Amino acid sequence: MNRAPLKRSRILHMALTGASDPSAEAEASGEKPFLLRALQIALVVSLYWVTSISMVFLNKYLLDSPSLRLDTPIFVTFYQCLVTTLLCKGLSALATCCPGAVDFPSLRLDLRVARSVLPLSVVFIGMITFNNLCLKYVGVAFYNVGRSLTTVFNVLLSYLLLKQTTSFYALLTCGIIIGGFWLGVDQEGAEGTLSWLGTVFGVLASLCVSLNAIYTKKVLPAVDGSIWRLTFYNNANACILFLPLLLLLGELQALRDFAQLGSAHFWGMMTLGGLFGFAIGYVTGLQIKFTSPLTHNVSGTAKACAQTVLAVLYYEETKSFLWWTSNMMVLGGSSAYTWVRGREMKKTPEEPSPKEGEKSAMGV
Helix, strand or coil, X not given: CCCCCCCHHHHHHHHHHCCCCHHHHHHHHXXXXXXXXXXXXXXXXXXXXXHHHHHHHHHHHHHHCCCCCCCCHHHHHHHHHHHHHHHHHHHHHHHHHCCCCCCCCCCCCCHHHHHHHHHHHHHHHHHHHHHHHHHHHCCHHHHHHHCCCHHHHHHHHHHHHHCCCCCHHHHHHHHHHHHHHHHHHHHHHHCCCCCHHHHHHHHHHHHHHHHHHHHHHHHHHHHCCCHXXXXXXXXXXXXXXXXXXXXXXXXXXXXXXXXXXXXXXXXXXXXXXXXXXXXXXXXXHHXXXXXXXXXXXXXXXXXXXXXXXXXXXXXXXXXCHHHHHHHHHHHHHHHHHHHHHHHHHHCCCCXXXXXXXXXXXXXX
């Protein structure tokens, strides 16, 4: 018996609140042997870790590699959006031709829907662009600390835009995150590796991630609740909006002068970066589906820790005790916030189930 796919609005609710999906957990525990479930979860979590970490290291190579010497961060981001758009369209065509092989919504570019999604697309462009600019100017080891204020902005924007208050204990965890961020900035400065520009881009990326979550919930009805349709329209809009930026910032000229423009290796790595960008959305939803939003957040925190250690080893860096302390404060504060919010949500009544018309986006 097949499990019913999670509704996208349900996934968003669980991800933001830390609540789990009781029906899915009951189904999994009642229908599958423990060892099979454990193996499935281990494979999904491993897939999430490998995809996420590989994407960060690959993007760092494309954005700031001394051997590549390509100074076109907007073009790299544009190309990844183009790959994602083509992949969505390709999977849609494949689902139409072979309905039994692939479960993917049908996609066609509707200008009315594209206009409805446009405000979110602007925020989306800011999110992915500032993420890549942050990664360009800071090291992979500091990347997580540089973008660590997302939780703080979630709390701030929830109050300013949605008039939702936050408990004292949740605010306390936010204080730990802010303390870890400032200690990390201080230690990067003490070691002579601080990039203020990269740090500012990291803060802006955190703000855009929070805004993206808010606007996503507002825009989902325009695409029938399908996250894949939203992904398609977001990336299609981004491809168009990036074009004037490429001209204004002179990146097309820089690209024409690029020595490896005709290299198959270069375009292969660029395309691989786009594939990872597409895949991370899927494996994130897959991890939530097979575990729970709380487990997903814990896995993300552990992944960030592993990524930091790998970066320090790979780039042969030496970090002080206080630098490591700042990372532990950020990761610990983020985990504590997830735990506090999860406990708080268990004490409040669950919101009604979404309508049947709201379609799932998780299903390749």
